[in-house]
Amino acid sequence: MTLASQLFGFPSLTLAAAVEALLAIRLYPDYVRSHGHLMAVVGAILVNYAFGIVFWAFLYPRFFSPLRRIPGPKALLSAAYISLIVKDGPGGNLFLDLAERYPDQDLIALDAFGRQILVAKPRLLADLLVHKCYDFSKPKRISAFLRRIIGDGLITLEEDQHKFLRKNTMPAFHARHITELYPMMWAKAGILMRALNREIANAAGAESKGSAVLELTSWASKVTLDIIGVAGMGRALNVVEKASDPLQEIYEQLLEPDREKLIFATLCLAVGFPVIRMFPWKMNDLFVYLISSLDNICRDLIREKRRAIQQDKDDHFDILSLLIKSNNFDDEVLKDQLLTFLAAGHETTASALTWSSYLLAKHPEYQQKLRDEVTAALGEIITAQQQQQQQPPPSADVLAGTLRQLPYLNGVMHETLRLYPTVPLTMREALRDTRLGEQAVPRGTEVVVSIWQINRSREIWGADAAAFRPERWINADDGRANRHGGAKSNYDFLTFLQGPRSCIGQEFARAEMRCLLAALVTSFEWELAMDEDSAVPRGVITIKPEHGMYLRMRPLRQGV
Numbered sequence: 300m301t302l303a304s305q306l307f308g309f310p311s312l313t314l315a316a317a318v319e320a321l322l323a324i325r326l327y328p329d330y331v332r333s334h335g336h337l338m339a340v341v342g343a344i345l346v347n348y349a350f351g352i353v354f355w356a357f358l359y360p361r362f363f364s365p366l367r368r369i370p371g372p373k374a375l376l377s378a379a380y381i382s383l384i385v386k387d388g389p390g391g392n393l394f395l396d397l398a399e400r401y402p403d404q405d406l407i408a409l410d411a412f413g414r415q416i417l418v419a420k421p422r423l424l425a426d427l428l429v430h431k432c433y434d435f436s437k438p439k440r441i442s443a444f445l446r447r448i449i450g451d452g453l454i455t456l457e458e459d460q461h462k463f464l465r466k467n468t469m470p471a472f473h474a475r476h477i478t479e480l481y482p483m484m485w486a487k488a489g490i491l492m493r494a495l496n497r498e499i500a501n502a503a504g505a506e507s508k509g510s511a512v513l514e515l516t517s518w519a520s521k522v523t524l525d526i527i528g529v530a531g532m533g534r535a536l537n538v539v540e541k542a543s544d545p546l547q548e549i550y551e552q553l554l555e556p557d558r559e560k561l562i563f564a565t566l567c568l569a570v571g572f573p574v575i576r577m578f579p580w581k582m583n584d585l586f587v588y589l590i591s592s593l594d595n596i597c598r599d600l601i602r603e604k605r606r607a608i609q610q611d612k613d614d615h616f617d618i619l620s621l622l623i624k625s626n627n628f629d630d631e632v633l634k635d636q637l638l639t640f641l642a643a644g645h646e647t648t649a650s651a652l653t654w655s656s657y658l659l660a661k662h663p664e665y666q667q668k669l670r671d672e673v674t675a676a677l678g679e680i681i682t683a684q685q686q687q688q689q690q691p692p693p694s695a696d697v698l699a700g701t702l703r704q705l706p707y708l709n710g711v712m713h714e715t716l717r718l719y720p721t722v723p724l725t726m727r728e729a730l731r732d733t734r735l736g737e738q739a740v741p742r743g744t745e746v747v748v749s750i751w752q753i754n755r756s757r758e759i760w761g762a763d764a765a766a767f768r769p770e771r772w773i774n775a776d777d778g779r780a781n782r783h784g785g786a787k788s789n790y791d792f793l794t795f796l797q798g799p800r801s802c803i804g805q806e807f808a809r810a811e812m813r814c815l816l817a818a819l820v821t822s823f824e825w826e827l828a829m830d831e832d833s834a835v836p837r838g839v840i841t842i843k844p845e846h847g848m849y850l851r852m853r854p855l856r857q858g859v
């Protein structure tokens with residue numbers, strides 16, 4: 300690849316065109332004079348570029364690329380892009396179909412240009428995600444697009460800058476600190492339950508059934524925004540209690556899985572935002588407006604936080620304080636970190652909570668089992684939460700210790716995360732010539748990992764891979780919760796990825812889900828209030844139900 304890209308890359312072809320034009324001027328001076336020197340240069344460039352296009356589009360992938368023997372659909376538009384806009388069913392199913400069409404292949408060639416491969420089996424993931432993690436980065440087009448939304452943060456930085464930032468941020472995610480966050484998360488869950496109860500009471504008045512239909516996704520993102528507000532910057536956003544909040548509205552608009560937005564984002568990922576921005580499309584203005592509003596809100600939040608630390612001696616332990624106190628970052632850098640944690644830290648868990656409510660609506664027997672289990676374990680703590688009793692909140696150790704070991708709570712949570720991985724797909728680009736197992740991978744190759752496909756693979760999870768079976772996460776012998784789901788390798792459950800670029804917030808997300816699910820299931824009974832087929836996961840970065848998640852919810856206790 301290196302030799303080919305040096306010889307036939309467009310910079311070399313341009314240089315060669317200049318040499319060819321000079322030679323033409325020397326060898327055929329009369330002919331060139333009659334047509335003009337400029338024509339000679341332009342002609343040489345056009346001929347060389349045409350050769351370059353033929354070489355890279357047709358000759359290289361068929362005859363020279365080390366990837367040429369990898370089988371696959373080799374389509375003009377790769378499944379990685381089609382999966383974002385496909386209409387019938389979840390996009391991730393495209394990769395499940397591909398893995399079944401090429402059953403013995405570790406790698407599958409996705410596009411006709413020999414640039415994109417899918418890792419279809421966990422075997423090679425250790426190389427990609429751990430051993431050779433820094434031989435790969437997020438593809439530049441994708442990073443450039445993400446950077447517009449979340450700045451230069453942990454998600455978009457690469458190599459040494461990434462290592463430095465990750466090291467500086469890790470203390471906020473240590474096990475002890477996550478344990479300390481449980482009472483706050485539990486309190487926020489209580490506030491959400493009361494807000495849902497009020498909403499039901501208002502709506503049920505009209506319906507007079509003691510139950511009402513609620514759309515859960517926006518409530519889920521409100522409560523997770525409130526939680527990351529405290530854990531990320533020590534700030535009570537209180538979004539659940541407000542009719543509207545600018546931060547929540549911006550995220551809702553940015554991540555809404557509406558068709559036009561999906562097409563816009565897919566095009567930005569495929570060809571880059573600078574190209575799309577040249578077209579007169581109202582989505583461009585909306586996108587720029589939303590991200591600049593977000594930037595401004597975060598800048599203000601940083602200023603306020605810095606002032607609180609310096610003038611008011613605010614000593615709350617949160618991600619932003621940790622980074623400010625390290626004195627390693629200026630305000631612009633801090634703004635990017637805040638953008639990253641706000642985005643990565645709330646929509647992801649909100650989506651997971653939404654999908655677990657969906658699965659529990661479809662499986663009322665598990666809803667009841669979970670309710671019984673949590674009620675038996677937390678009894679008085681639940682009553683205190685529901686009745687907002689003025690007594691000390693449960694201790695972090697008691698709450699975290701209890702919730703972490705409840706078999707069905709953890710089983711439902713992990714099984715949801717397996718079946719509906721919030722980030723269903725990720726991509727990497729080889730920064731240098733490298734290898735995945737025995738396979739040589741040239742610089743510039745894009746490697747696709749469909750988390751959805753690995754998590755639902757029948758080869759890994761058995762014939763019932765698509766079924767919701769929380770028992771996978773409960774040991775058959777001692778009935779205790781496990782964290783492997785019966786899978787053989789760490790790379791079989793990919794929801795949080797693995798290695799140095801795995802999700803830094805995974806324990807935070809688990810803590811949030813435990814608190815929110817436990818509170819929800821002991822406060823309400825619910826069933827689906829929409830057509831089951833319309834709960835299709837959609838989204839470019841994270842997946843949400845395309846048309847919202849409508850549940851008929853009935854409070855288990857009155858007057859809460």
Ligand code: HEM
Nearest residue numbers: 453454643644647648651721722725795800802803804808
């Ligand atoms: C259910 C919830 C969540 C899921 C499924 C999830 C999933 C993921 C995945 C798959 C990645 C890797 C992305 C890639 O490299 O392409 C990731 C990275 C990341 N996540 Fe999460 N996440 C969740 C919750 C959170 C939370 C709550 C936070 C913060 C409080 C967070 C912060 C991050 C950050 C900062 C990264 C970048 C890590 C790095 O590259 O070093 N995530 N997450």
